[in-house]
Amino acid sequence: MKSSIILAAVLLVSIISCAKDTPQVKHKSNMSSSKENLKNIQVVNEEDPVCHMKTGEFLKDTAVYKNKTYGFCSAYCKDEFKQNPEKYAKK
Ligand SMILES: [Zn+2]
Known part of the structure; x- marks a missing residue:
């Protein structure tokens, strides 16, 4: 009980x-x-890989791909990157 x-x-x-x-x-x-x-987030890309805007000035969103943090100017560019990361995540 x-x-x-x-x-x-x-x-x-x-x-x-x-x-x-x-x-x-x-x-x-x-x-x-x-x-x-x-x-304060360190991103590996100096510019948005999708639209090429400077991430230092226009950073609004980030995505982690293969243990690297990528910065983006908007959620739109992040989504674009996530749909085709191989295309954008060169270097
Ligand atoms: Zn962008």
Whole structure:
């Protein structure tokens, strides 16, 4: 009998902690801090391999390919790169 009570308690705690996992306020602060984090990221490419814009100035998104971090000016270029990484990830 005792063990079933403990089991129920553990289950309840895990459900509650799961519900607390995604507060909306946290998500907002993550969005603003991610912009600053991108400036500190070292990318292997000096320019966007898709549109050739300078990643140092226009870095908005990154993708990791073969353990290298590539920088992109936008999510569009990142998607383009991911669809055909062999074509863009030369050097
Ligand atoms: Zn681009």
